[in-house]
Amino acid sequence: MKTCKEMAEVWNVTERTVTTFCKSGKIPGAIKDGRIWKIPDDAKKPVDGRVSSGKYIKQAVAKEKKPLPIGISDYVRAQSEYYYVDKTLLIKEFLDQKPLVSLFTRPRRFGKTLNMDMLRAFFEISDDDTSKYFKDKAIWNCGEAYRSHQGKYPVVFLTFKDVKFDSWDMTFAKISELLQEEFGRHMELCESDKLETYELDYFKKILGGQANEVELSSSLQKLSKMLTEHYGKAPIIIIDEYDTPIQEGYSKNFYDEIIGFMRNFFSGAFKDNKNLSYGFLTGILRIAQESIFSGLNNLTVNSVMDEEYDNFFGFTDSEVHEMLDYYRVLDKEMELKDWYDGYLFGNEEIYNPWSVINYISKGCIPQAYWVNTGKNEILEDVLKVATDDITERLYALLQGERVIARIDQNVVYRSLSEDPANIYSLLLVAGYLKIPKKELQADGSYLCEVSIPNREIAAVYKSEILSHLLQIGAITRTTANKIAESLYVNDLKKLQTAIAEYMDKTISFYDAGAEGFYHGLVLGLIALMDNQYKIKSNRESGDGRYDISLIPREKKYPGIIMELKWKKGLAADELETLAEEALIQIDNKRYDFEMREDGIENILKLGIAFSGKEIKIKTE
Incomplete structure (x- = not known):
């Protein structure tokens, strides 16, 4: 037994x-x-029923189970028509602590909008009995002290998640439209006998889309006053993804305009506003340095490093286990964990919820689902400003190592160009890193060990690195395809030609004698080949040697060993001699010993010599 x-x-x-x-x-x-x-x-x-056929699983789910809420951010619909992971105890934790204004910072697609709509549905006054949407949820079992808040507040709700435009004019037009719609949700104010004539005139001006920038910047303040007067109770104001238009402003060159507007917009809503019961904001970054929340001493920030609310955004291990059991795919638990687990919010280990529900709904096929949900501007910006030190650390991260980094939670988008070392803070809050170990410093920052959370995020890094190499001309799509195709069909000769093309392109593009060349070279190899290979390198900068071993993850692929040598000002015959020396060194120093010990017999050896932009490759 x-x-x-x-x-x-x-x-x-x-x-x-x-x-x-x-x-x-x-x-x-x-x-x-x-x-x-x-x-x-x-x-x-x-x-x-635990079969790997995606078609069968999707058919079975369609017939027997509730569908998964892909792209559903409407709480009422999500909890009634779809499989819903109950996060209503977020309401209890909030009511226990009662912060006046709360900012939740989490990566995109981690359930921020759905949670904010849940808060709206719970607290908002309605003609309908909305308690029915919570009576079978965890919050309802917490007692009358919590149930008594249900349906008792006017609520202002705005989400900026789709405010992504190329100019300030278009962005302002969209914000105006959102405010127009939100004012339209409160049409009861038009008939109110408790408002002054000038207030009604202002309300109708917003409703008609006629307000200018100055008038619109005070709209939250004025709407909250009107709601307080009408209901005799101050509203709750919820702003979802507040920093989306700010990020767009940074990348599309209207940063000053959006910051200037948001400063007045949020100040009116949350700073010294007596017509406010509670305020909630969500976003990716805490943008304190921009003075958007200047003087807002009632703001409580809850980031990925804080323990409060750590299990309410994203899925916990027990929630994922229960979901897999429901859909009869528990045998996929280890694979799903490898791909989508690994985030650390406070002390809680968290799964990426978007990727988990896509993985299950698409037949348990592991892919980088999260990367397709939006642009990766932060990674793009990192690669544009990466110093040699940063590139080397990216290489270490992609090899599964931890690196030491200082994390400042107050970092802003434009600080990246001012100090490239801020990339680790941006990568952390945006969901590209996790912190296995941290230590608080005297200045309020953290000295941390950081690493890549899981296989999905590693795939995102590789995709962005490859796109960057293609974009800047360090490699061509033809060469990248040739490497992929030769590995697929195990064509050693074609692989040899493709690697030679890659080396030639890389050396021609980078300064071959600089450290940046080596780092760019290895990063490119990881992006191109790391799914099939473990890549090891042993840089020895003294004589310019840098040998690279690509150890196949499956025995069907050949092992690859590269020995690089460089010298200045070599003639063609001298370059060929140096390449020959590099090839001989692979045999003399038995660089293939480890691979042969692992049973790898098919090994491609490349002796590579270069001088300036010239390259010569010798092979066995």
Whole structure:
């Protein structure tokens, strides 16, 4: 008889999955001895509908299960028509702490908009009985002290998640349209006998889309005053993805205009506004240095480094396990964890919710789903300003290592060009890094060990690096395709030609004698080949040598060893001699020993010499 742990190793599933099989009676002969399940040695792994065919899973889900809420940010619809992960205890935690204004900073697609709409649906006064949307949720079991807040507040709700335009004029027009719609949600004010004539005139001006920039910048302040007068209770103001237009302003050169508007807009809503019960904002960055929240001493910031609210954005391990069990794909738990887990919010390990629901709904096929949900401007900007030190650290991160970085939570978008070292702070809050270890410094920043969270984010890095190399001309699409094709069909000769083309392009583009060349070279190889290879390098800058080993992850691929040598001012015959020396050195120093010990017999050896922009490659 075997234990659940032993059988989990045999079946390549989690121990929890085997325990679930036992509890549900799906393993014939399994018996419980005290608190331990014992399983016959010859027991067969239950099929239980757990097939890898995406088509079957999607058909089964469509017939038997609720669909997953891909792209659904409407709480009422999400919890009634789709599989909903209950995050309503966020309401309890908020009501326990009662901060006046809360800012939640999390990466995109981590459930910020859905959570904010949940808060709106819970707190907002409505003609309908909206308590029915919460009676089967966790918050309803917390007692009358919490239920008494349901449906008792006027609410102002704005989401800026789609305010992505190329100019300030277009951005302002969209913000005006959003405010027009939100004022339209409060048409009861038009009939109110508690408002002054000038207030009604202002309301109608916004409703008609006739307000100028100055008038619109005070709209939240004026609307909150009118709602307080009408209802006799100050409203809750919710601003979702407040920094989306700010990021667009940074990348599209209207930064000063958007910052100037937002400063007045938010100041009227949240600073010394007596007509405010509570305020909520979400975004990616905390932009304190821009004085958007200047003087706002009632703002409570909850970032990815804070323990409060750490399990309410994204999915926890238990929530993912329950979801996989519901869709009968528990055997995919380890794969899903490898690809989409690994974020650390406060002390909680978190899965990317967007990727998890896409993975399950698309037949449990692992892909980089998150990368397709928006632009990766932050990574693009990092590669544009990357120093040699930063490039080397990116290389280390992609090899699965941890690097030391100082994290400043007050970093702003434009600080990247002022100090490239700020990239780690931006990458962290945007979801491209996690912090396994941190230490608070005297200046309020953190000295941290950072690493890449999971396989999906590693794939995003590689995709962006490859796009960058293509964009700047360090490599051509033809060469990249040739490498991919030769690996796919295991054509050693074609692979050799493709690598030679890559080396030639790289050396021609970069300054071949500089450290940046080496780092760019290896980063490119990782982007091109890391799915098939583990890449090791041993730089020795003294004599210019830099040998690179590409160790195949599967035995069907050849091993690749490159020995690089360079000298200044070599003639063609001298360059050929140096390349020959590099090739001989691979054999003399037995660089292939490790690969052959691992059973890799097919090894491609490349002796590469270059001088200035000239290159010569010798192979066996």
